[in-house]
Amino acid sequence: MNGNIYHNRKAQWVAYVAVFVLLALVPTVFDNPFTLNQLARYSVFALLAVSVSLIWGFGGILSLGQGIAFGLASYGMGMTMQMQFQNPEYDPIPSFMLTNELETLPLLWEPFLSTPVGLILTILVPTGFFVIFGILMFQARVAGVFVAIMTLAMLAAWYSMAYDMQPFTAGFNGISPPLPLQIFGGEVDPYSPLAYWICVGVLATLTLATKALLHTKFGLIVQAIRDDAERARFLGYNVAYYQVVVFAISGFLAAWAGLCWVMIVQYVSPTSMEIAFSISMVVWAAVGGRASLLGAIIGAFMVNGIQSYLGDELQQVWMLILGAIFIGVVLFLPRGIAGLLELILSKVPFGRGPSGAQWSAETGTEEKAS
Amino acid sequence: MTSVLELKGVTRAFNDYIAVNGFDLTVNEGELRCLLGPNGAGKTTSLDLITGRQKLTSGSVHLRGNDITHMSEQQIARQGVGRKFQVPAVFKELSVKDNFEVAFTRERGPFANMAVMRRSDGEARYNEIIEIVGLGDRLEVPAGLLSHGETQWLEIGMVLMQDPSLLLMDEPTAGMTEQETAKTSDIFNELKGTHTLIVVEHDMSFVREIADIITVMHMGSLLAEGTISEIENNSVVREVYLGSEGIS
Ligand SMILES: Nc1ncnc2c1ncn2[C@@H]1O[C@H](COP(=O)(O)OP(=O)(O)O)[C@@H](O)[C@H]1O
Ligand SMILES: [Mg+2]
Numbered sequence: 001m002n003g004n005i006y007h008n009r010k011a012q013w014v015a016y017v018a019v020f021v022l023l024a025l026v027p028t029v030f031d032n033p034f035t036l037n038q039l040a041r042y043s044v045f046a047l048l049a050v051s052v053s054l055i056w057g058f059g060g061i062l063s064l065g066q067g068i069a070f071g072l073a074s075y076g077m078g079m080t081m082q083m084q085f086q087n088p089e090y091d092p093i094p095s096f097m098l099t100n101e102l103e104t105l106p107l108l109w110e111p112f113l114s115t116p117v118g119l120i121l122t123i124l125v126p127t128g129f130f131v132i133f134g135i136l137m138f139q140a141r142v143a144g145v146f147v148a149i150m151t152l153a154m155l156a157a158w159y160s161m162a163y164d165m166q167p168f169t170a171g172f173n174g175i176s177p178p179l180p181l182q183i184f185g186g187e188v189d190p191y192s193p194l195a196y197w198i199c200v201g202v203l204a205t206l207t208l209a210t211k212a213l214l215h216t217k218f219g220l221i222v223q224a225i226r227d228d229a230e231r232a233r234f235l236g237y238n239v240a241y242y243q244v245v246v247f248a249i250s251g252f253l254a255a256w257a258g259l260c261w262v263m264i265v266q267y268v269s270p271t272s273m274e275i276a277f278s279i280s281m282v283v284w285a286a287v288g289g290r291a292s293l294l295g296a297i298i299g300a301f302m303v304n305g306i307q308s309y310l311g312d313e314l315q316q317v318w319m320l321i322l323g324a325i326f327i328g329v330v331l332f333l334p335r336g337i338a339g340l341l342e343l344i345l346s347k348v349p350f351g352r353g354p355s356g357a358q359w360s361a362e363t364g365t366e367e368k369a370s
Numbered sequence: 371m372t373s374v375l376e377l378k379g380v381t382r383a384f385n386d387y388i389a390v391n392g393f394d395l396t397v398n399e400g401e402l403r404c405l406l407g408p409n410g411a412g413k414t415t416s417l418d419l420i421t422g423r424q425k426l427t428s429g430s431v432h433l434r435g436n437d438i439t440h441m442s443e444q445q446i447a448r449q450g451v452g453r454k455f456q457v458p459a460v461f462k463e464l465s466v467k468d469n470f471e472v473a474f475t476r477e478r479g480p481f482a483n484m485a486v487m488r489r490s491d492g493e494a495r496y497n498e499i500i501e502i503v504g505l506g507d508r509l510e511v512p513a514g515l516l517s518h519g520e521t522q523w524l525e526i527g528m529v530l531m532q533d534p535s536l537l538l539m540d541e542p543t544a545g546m547t548e549q550e551t552a553k554t555s556d557i558f559n560e561l562k563g564t565h566t567l568i569v570v571e572h573d574m575s576f577v578r579e580i581a582d583i584i585t586v587m588h589m590g591s592l593l594a595e596g597t598i599s600e601i602e603n604n605s606v607v608r609e610v611y612l613g614s615e616g617i618s
Contacts, residue, residue, distance in 0.1 A: 236447035
């Protein structure tokens, strides 16, 4: 019996790094700003798919609420960029507030006068919310489909809050910061290679960090809990604690996606917390293969690529097409594209000796060396 | 002798039905106790009550004098109580090796385990365990693909990997061949003395091989307790197990 290169750690790292290097080289080939911006958007979607892959594929927790973290971070970033445009002395209040008859800047907005504080809150608030929400769910041992329902209900609640709190969020219209992000004395033009590189850089850094985390004992225990939470509990692990941590990390990833998103679209509205959007993230991860971070990234690029190249009439029924893709994957490719690749590579001889010997060759020596 | 485990008046009611009823049990250090009884006698439920999987309706459980009655599963596990389930529970998508690795629980917290980079940390220990339970040629196989007997071995191995001082085994030989059963009794006899074991079993020849003292449960209560010959000659026990044939 030969090993499968798909399971070789070194080969995996090479594949991940190769994909990110390729992505980083794109601006040297295409200099069309619209293509770059489009691909930057896909990178953001890919990061969302990575967050779904982590929580669902590895953690066994089907969260339909990743849009909460994405949306909260989007608003955080929108507020930060909006306040960069306002002048604290002459013009401290965004114009949509004036039309909503606010006379002073709401307390909620005050911290965003400072860009560093605003950026920190953009990441911290969604992550903190996932910690609290996670404690409430997992402490009570909510599991399976009930997690899906609870996260969905919470997402719907945040959506209507963003929609209804007109004076603070501009409601349905959303916030459109007039200027691109100003940072380090320059600005990040959404259509520039710089913006693209930031998005790909964030995706690469966070994906590689997540992959490294999954290779630690923590990552192994998270997957063990996915397989049998009770067994893990009887080995002495505090299952709820692990679930809260992995849920919060997935929220952290989705928050970074929200930050990058508003940087490249200069706009935030309640659509960032639409139910259909959060469900789409799950489909991207499923298509790519939820048990592979790289698979999830490829799934996000593929599905969104398909969507952009469909004609206008087909856009009307996009959710139907997406549903059909999802059903097809569930029926014929339950482990997604990554699973297909695993199957193909299993036909290719790799490594030496029986599986027992391969363990020491692969993990023993390799890990001792690192 | 010091008692490792002490159950006093342990009771568990499901609405009207009382599954375990005023059950008393004392197990001493280094002893191997067999828990016997017909199906539905309340053996598994008793293990659930000891390990915190179910809450007691009344009564108390003490481990080395500490009250563990109201502790959670993971707290009790950390006190050195390991358990093998009646329906084998392993991590199906993880390899056999990774199952052992997860059961090697030197660090318990998530953040502490983020710093544990090498998965081979438990290697020395699981080489010992593989000596004992076998599976050495199946290390890379996902646990979900093991045969029933192998799964039983894996779970026993995982409990050993956890290195508890009190081991609770719920029907460990179910689905095993005769040789496998014989090997299991060797392992248990080896563990006896350094570990304390409670073994739920049906197979009388297996019980004869391993037991010091046998506790017989019936309808949630203690029916009889004694050495193997005392139990085999106990007329009440014979009656419960239907007729003159005795328990085997
Ligand atoms: N969760 C439960 N709800 C209702 N009845 C239960 C539950 N768990 C066990 N029982 C009942 O308690 C009795 C004892 O079961 P159990 O402890 O599994 O028996 P044993 O392991 O000795 O065969 C059985 O009659 C069973 O039906
Ligand atoms: Mg039972």
